[in-house]
Amino acid sequence: MMRQYELVERVLRYDPKADEALLNRAYVYAMKAHGNQKRASGDPYFSHPLEVAAILTDLKLDDATIVTALLHDVIEDTPVTRAEIDQLFGPEIGHLVDGLTKIRRLDLVSKKAEQAENFRKLLVAISSDIRVLLVKLADRLHNMRTLEHMKPESRQRISEETLDIYAPLAARMGMEKLREELEDHAFRWLHPEAYRAVTAKLAELRKSNEGLVEEIRAALAAKLAEVGIDAEVSGREKKPYAIWRKMANKQISLEQLSDIYAFRVITKSIDDCYRVLGVAHTTWRTVPGRFKDYISTPKQNNYQSIHTTIVGPRHQRVELQIRTRVMHDIAEYGVAAHAIYKDGGLNGHVLARTPGEFEKDSGPYVWLRRLVETLLEGSNSEEFLEHTKLELFQDQVFCFTPKGRLIALPRGATPLDFAYAVHTDIGNAAVGAFVNGRHVPIDTVLRNGDEVEIETAKNHTPPAAWENLVVTGRARSAIRRAARDAVRKQYTELGRRLIASHFERFGEELTDDALKAALPRLGYKSLEDALAAVGRNELAIENVLKAALPDAVESKAPSRPGYRRTRRFGRARGQDGWFNIDRVMSLKFRSGDNEPKAGGLAIRGINSDLPVSFEPGGAVPGDRIVGVMIPGEGIRIFQIHSPRLREYEHEGWIDVTWDVDTDTPQRFPARISVTALNEPGTLAQIAKVIGESGGNIDNVRMVRRASDFTEMRIELEVLDLVHLNHIISGLREKAVVNKVERVFD
Numbered sequence: 183m184m185r186q187y188e189l190v191e192r193v194l195r196y197d198p199k200a201d202e203a204l205l206n207r208a209y210v211y212a213m214k215a216h217g218n219q220k221r222a223s224g225d226p227y228f229s230h231p232l233e234v235a236a237i238l239t240d241l242k243l244d245d246a247t248i249v250t251a252l253l254h255d256v257i258e259d260t261p262v263t264r265a266e267i268d269q270l271f272g273p274e275i276g277h278l279v280d281g282l283t284k285i286r287r288l289d290l291v292s293k294k295a296e297q298a299e300n301f302r303k304l305l306v307a308i309s310s311d312i313r314v315l316l317v318k319l320a321d322r323l324h325n326m327r328t329l330e331h332m333k334p335e336s337r338q339r340i341s342e343e344t345l346d347i348y349a350p351l352a353a354r355m356g357m358e359k360l361r362e363e364l365e366d367h368a369f370r371w372l373h374p375e376a377y378r379a380v381t382a383k384l385a386e387l388r389k390s391n392e393g394l395v396e397e398i399r400a401a402l403a404a405k406l407a408e409v410g411i412d413a414e415v416s417g418r419e420k421k422p423y424a425i426w427r428k429m430a431n432k433q434i435s436l437e438q439l440s441d442i443y444a445f446r447v448i449t450k451s452i453d454d455c456y457r458v459l460g461v462a463h464t465t466w467r468t469v470p471g472r473f474k475d476y477i478s479t480p481k482q483n484n485y486q487s488i489h490t491t492i493v494g495p496r497h498q499r500v501e502l503q504i505r506t507r508v509m510h511d512i513a514e515y516g517v518a519a520h521a522i523y524k525d526g527g528l529n530g531h532v533l534a535r536t537p538g539e540f541e542k543d544s545g546p547y548v549w550l551r552r553l554v555e556t557l558l559e560g561s562n563s564e565e566f567l568e569h570t571k572l573e574l575f576q577d578q579v580f581c582f583t584p585k586g587r588l589i590a591l592p593r594g595a596t597p598l599d600f601a602y603a604v605h606t607d608i609g610n611a612a613v614g615a616f617v618n619g620r621h622v623p624i625d626t627v628l629r630n631g632d633e634v635e636i637e638t639a640k641n642h643t644p645p646a647a648w649e650n651l652v653v654t655g656r657a658r659s660a661i662r663r664a665a666r667d668a669v670r671k672q673y674t675e676l677g678r679r680l681i682a683s684h685f686e687r688f689g690e691e692l693t694d695d696a697l698k699a700a701l702p703r704l705g706y707k708s709l710e711d712a713l714a715a716v717g718r719n720e721l722a723i724e725n726v727l728k729a730a731l732p733d734a735v736e737s738k739a740p741s742r743p744g745y746r747r748t749r750r751f752g753r754a755r756g757q758d759g760w761f762n763i764d765r766v767m768s769l770k771f772r773s774g775d776n777e778p779k780a781g782g783l784a785i786r787g788i789n790s791d792l793p794v795s796f797e798p799g800g801a802v803p804g805d806r807i808v809g810v811m812i813p814g815e816g817i818r819i820f821q822i823h824s825p826r827l828r829e830y831e832h833e834g835w836i837d838v839t840w841d842v843d844t845d846t847p848q849r850f851p852a853r854i855s856v857t858a859l860n861e862p863g864t865l866a867q868i869a870k871v872i873g874e875s876g877g878n879i880d881n882v883r884m885v886r887r888a889s890d891f892t893e894m895r896i897e898l899e900v901l902d903l904v905h906l907n908h909i910i911s912g913l914r915e916k917a918v919v920n921k922v923e924r925v926f927d
């Protein structure tokens with residue numbers, strides 16, 4: 183196991199300004215945190231984060247990344263918390279370690295190939311910092327290197343994941359070397375026989391071609407020296423997985439596979455690259471269709487190189503890759519290579535598309551931050567990695583359930599969308615949300631990596647207006663459906679109660695069977711349809727009664743006095759103007775009766791099971807109230823003294839009574855007019871009285887302002903009449919208050 187000082191020295195060698203104390207602290211802290219934990223191999227667990235850190239020192243990464251590597255498993259595997267990391271190592275490292283923890287907690291249930299792309303997107307999106315991905319890739323590399331200690335099922339799963347997700351991710355990030363190693367490890371465990379065959383064949387070829395690579399290399403080098411080009415030439419065998427994939431793609435056998443050797447020519451300048459190409463093409467025969475110039479047209483991951491295939495000195499097909507040193511480092515180490523050039527050593531000529539790109543920034547590791555910006559937000563065409571598919575992720579956000587399940591949503595999605603994405607039932611019951619542990623409005627726009635917890639309430643129905651708080655079609659249609667169902671249920675219930683009260687007056691009890699029998703005569707197919715039609719005022723109760731109780735209706739008039747059934751046609755003035763009222767089916771309000779009578783419709787409140795709304799002047803439990811059927815709205819409740827009630831004819835009034843559930847107190851709207859002295863602090867005193875009495879102020883409006891007195895209209899929410907009267911008398915006691923009155927307009 184690497185010693186503490188060895189690790190620190192490694193980092194200091196490439197970054198003399200690295201925070202030595204920080205590295206030392208992290209080493210000791212992680213070692214203690216993992217304590218006696220062991221890996222499957224029997225090694226101390228700490229050897230793993232340490233190796234991961236070592237891999238990242240090869241990539242010459244900054245001290246924060248190395249520290250993150252050391253700490254990357256502590257939150258998940260030990261009692262250490264994010265808060266503790268923040269406190270000891272600062273929020274930057276806390277954030278990085280947290281990113282790795284989130285990746286580990288991902289719901290990996292679905293590992294099918296079509297999920298892999300999403301998963302890669304997610305990794306990038308939630309990492310929010312490229313260093314998280316670099317640590318994750320190094321973590322995976324070390325796990326792949328030590329995979330033999332795992333159970334066969336785990337090996338299979340981890341290898342598939344590596345091939346589907348992590349190797350392509352490394353490729354996207356331009357880290358060719360890392361990708362090759364990941365692929366070869368995965369290949370070994372997923373296709374052991376093919377792996378053995380390919381490696382055996384390679385060994386055989388190596389033997390029979392003894393000295394071939396060196397011979398070709400020397401010939402190339404000699405030719406270049408002859409024309410005065412200063413370049414390094416190296417030859418290598420292709421990797422087993424790359425060979426196998428080529429065989430599979432082209433359906434050829436290992437014997438037919440000609441270009442298992444690849445040669446690299448590393449030059450000092452772009453000009454030299456093209457000179458080398460010229461020499462190669464004039465000296466040896468070229469293989470047609472194999473020439474590619476990725477210098478003038480770099481690959482999406484910023485890879486730059488010239489590729490060509492020649493027929494070499496021993497009539498062997500030889501693949502040539504010609505590139506500059508910087509291009510080479512970028513090809514091998516991808517995004518990590520930029521760290522090597524962080525001091526501005528990267529010259530304009532190297533990345534031809536973006537000259538001087540790195541020079542204009544100062545400070546180390548700026549590239550890291552900028553790359554992340556580009557990966558996640560970037561739209562500037564000059565930006566690095568501009569064309570990578572990664573930027574497609576911009577239209578998505580990835581969030582988590584508290585258990586770590588991943589929910590992908592379109593950008594702009596809210597906790598309400600999230601709730602519906604988890605389950606329609608959760609969406610329908612959603613009343614609030616916590617994002618990252620904080621209570622937020624349900625229409626908060628979610629961000630990548632947010633952990634979302636939905637607060638639900640039983641028997642809740644999403645208000646129809648919530649349709650405007652969501653961006654997903656799924657949520658929108660579910661809200662519409664739920665709102666429609668709820669309204670229908672309310673009308674059904676209203677219809678049922680209206681019919682029941684009429685039955686009662688005929689001395690009959692309302693049963694579903696009695697109504698069902700009458701359905702054909704009424705022209706309705708289902709009981710609910712008929713009830714809802716009555717509730718909506720589309721089906722006259724008389725008709726229902728005639729159909730369901732023909733004998734009773736024929737033989738006797740309604741038994742209870744004081745009610746008059748009327749049938750009216752006409753118009754009534756409502757809040758929003760004139761409504762056409764085809765028919766107002768009503769029970770006449772019995773003035774002079776203080777006690778609500780049985781048979782009146784019981785009103786619970788706004789979220790009741792009936793289509794109930796309150797006249798803006800308000801009504802509170804304890805008030806005497808009257809209902810009026812408003813077409814398209816249901817029943818509107820008026821306080822008996824409300825002047826607006828007079829706009830509806832007595833015959834249209836419906837007998838309603840309060841039926842407030844004291845277990846779940848609700849608030850009801852009321853308005854008061856307060857005339858008070860026009861002096862500083864008056865409003866504060868008034869607000870204090872209301873607040874201390876537990877009233878909610880919805881709105882305050884100055885109605886009249888004279889030099890000495892101000893009249894204001896206060897809209898309140900109170901529990902009931904006692905509560906309201908308590909507030910009114912409390913206000914009257916104040917010296918600054920001249921007059922308090924309940925008002926209805």
Ligand code: MN
Pocket residue numbers: 230254255321
């Ligand atoms: Mn790990």
